[in-house]
Structures are given as C-alpha cells and as structure tokens.
Amino acid sequence: MGHLNEAVAQLGALAEPTRLGIYRKLVRHAPDGLCVGDLLPDAGLSQPTLSFHLKTLATAQLVTRRKQGRNVYYAPNFAAMHALMEFLMENCCEGEQCLDQLRALTCCPTIERRIEA
Structure with missing residues (x-):
C-alpha cells in the first residue's frame, strides 16, 4: 500500500x-537543477507561488532541495x-518485458534501483 x-x-x-512544467524544466537542467531565481523569469509566477509549487513537488x-550560499537549488x-515509472509499469506486459527494459535505462543520472527480485 505504501x-x-x-x-x-x-x-x-x-x-x-x-508544477508539471516546473518539473520538466528541472529535468532538463539535471543533475544540478536550478535555483529559485533562475526559475522565476520563465515561470511567470510570484516568488511565493513558485515556492509553493516547489514545496509540493518536494513533499511528493x-x-x-539544497542550499548553496544564499541560493536554494531544486x-x-x-x-x-x-x-x-517502475510502479506504473509493474503489471505491463505481465511485468517482465517492460521492467527489464526500464532496468536497462542508464540515461538518468543517479538512478537508485528499487526493484526487489
């Protein structure tokens, strides 16, 4: 259930x-991410509203989030x-074919495998 x-x-x-747009932008700037100040111009949001959306993504x-000097990077x-992605594909193709392909992905930095054999 967890x-x-x-x-x-x-x-x-x-x-x-x-939030989806913010998340996609952060993915494009991985692995270092962006500070709030770098996200603000394109977001078209006030700083408190942007912070609310970032907090929601962080809570999920x-x-x-990391602090570097006076800046907070996400x-x-x-x-x-x-x-x-693994959870969503768990029962796809009877579980095996898709998960094997997903396990083979090496494009995302710092992926920690969480599949129990």
Whole structure:
C-alpha cells in the first residue's frame, strides 16, 4: 500500500500544469537543477507561488532541495521518478518485458534501483 500512496501523491503533484512544467524544466537542467531565481523569469509566477509549487513537488519527493550560499537549488529526484515509472509499469506486459527494459535505462543520472527480485 505504501507504493500506491507514494504514486498517488506524486501523480497528484504532477497533475497540475504549472508544477508539471516546473518539473520538466528541472529535468532538463539535471543533475544540478536550478535555483529559485533562475526559475522565476520563465515561470511567470510570484516568488511565493513558485515556492509553493516547489514545496509540493518536494513533499511528493519528486525534487530535492539544497542550499548553496544564499541560493536554494531544486533538482529532480531521479530515483523517485524511476520508482514511479517502475510502479506504473509493474503489471505491463505481465511485468517482465517492460521492467527489464526500464532496468536497462542508464540515461538518468543517479538512478537508485528499487526493484526487489
């Protein structure tokens, strides 16, 4: 049930167009991510509204947050994204073919495999 609740929270966080756009932009700037100041101009949001969306993504464990000097950087959590993809594909093609292909992906930095054999 834990994986189901995590997936629901993550999909819910991504189900809002602004957050999905922010997340996709962070993925494009992985692995270092972007600071809030770099996200603001394109987001068309106030700083508090952007921070609210970033907090929602962080609460769903889709992004990580790190402070560097006076700046706060957000980056995609590829381990969480990969786990969500695995969860969604778990029963696809009777579970094996798709998961094997997903396990073979090496394009995402710092992927932590969470599939139990």
